[in-house]
Amino acid sequence: MALNGFLEFFQKGKTFRPKKRFTAGTIRYSLHKQAQASLQSGINLRQAVCLPEGENLNDWIAVHVVDFFNRINLIYGTVSEYCSEITCPTMSGGSRYEYLWADSENYKKPTSLPAPKYIELLMDWAEAQINNETVFPVSTDVPFPKTFPTLCRKILTRLFRVFVHVYIHHFDRIVSIGAEAHVNACYKHFFYFVKEFDLITTKELEPLQEMSSKICKD
Numbered sequence: 251m252a253l254n255g256f257l258e259f260f261q262k263g264k265t266f267r268p269k270k271r272f273t274a275g276t277i278r279y280s281l282h283k284q285a286q287a288s289l290q291s292g293i294n295l296r297q298a299v300c301l302p303e304g305e306n307l308n309d310w311i312a313v314h315v316v317d318f319f320n321r322i323n324l325i326y327g328t329v330s331e332y333c334s335e336i337t338c339p340t341m342s343g344g345s346r347y348e349y350l351w352a353d354s355e356n357y358k359k360p361t362s363l364p365a366p367k368y369i370e371l372l373m374d375w376a377e378a379q380i381n382n383e384t385v386f387p388v389s390t391d392v393p394f395p396k397t398f399p400t401l402c403r404k405i406l407t408r409l410f411r412v413f414v415h416v417y418i419h420h421f422d423r424i425v426s427i428g429a430e431a432h433v434n435a436c437y438k439h440f441f442y443f444v445k446e447f448d449l450i451t452t453k454e455l456e457p458l459q460e461m462s463s464k465i466c467k468d
């Protein structure tokens with residue numbers, strides 16, 4: 251019921267960018283399927299994020315970064331029409347946190363931006379990294395670059411900020427479309443994953459610390 255409504259909502263084309271997919275027949279595809287299957291079987295999320303025996307850590311991280319990118323993209327898609335320069339003139343998480351955008355192109359100095367602009371730049375940047383085959387090799391014959399773990403930390407740290415903004419400023423919208431359980435499940439999965447591999451600093455996780463301690467305890 252609620253979940254169906256949520257899925258229908260997605261199918262109406264609310265996403266604003268194509269979903270990144272894995273190529274069938276590749277190791278990443280089977281890892282992706284394996285990760286999905288373990289979630290659907292209802293096993294403990296804390297266990298589901300652990301590296302399966304014999305698998306490569308970078309492959310496992312790559313699969314999760316892409317999955318989280320897709321899922322967070324969908325989640326933001328459901329609130330994006332309520333997130334404007336007027337409702338959200340800064341990329342904040344409540345009054346205590348504001349994120350400044352910086353990149354190597356147009357924002358060399360950290361800059362305060364309206365949340366929708368910040369998130370657009372963030373998602374474009376993350377998508378560009380994921381689609382860059384020298385950074386995220388498609389084939390397992392191509393090795394991951396040495397910078398891969400650092401890059402993934404940065405991607406996940408930035409994606410986390412979308413959770414912060416959605417939870418703190420747009421959670422009423424999530425509740426009104428019946429997606430609360432879905433978003434919480436995605437958040438829990440994300441939280442356990444980054445904790446398992448120590449991919450986001452405690453300081454970065456602070457804005458949602460209280461909520462994490464409530465919903466991420468099993």
Ligand SMILES: [Zn+2]
Nearest residue numbers: 333338365419
């Ligand atoms: Zn907003």
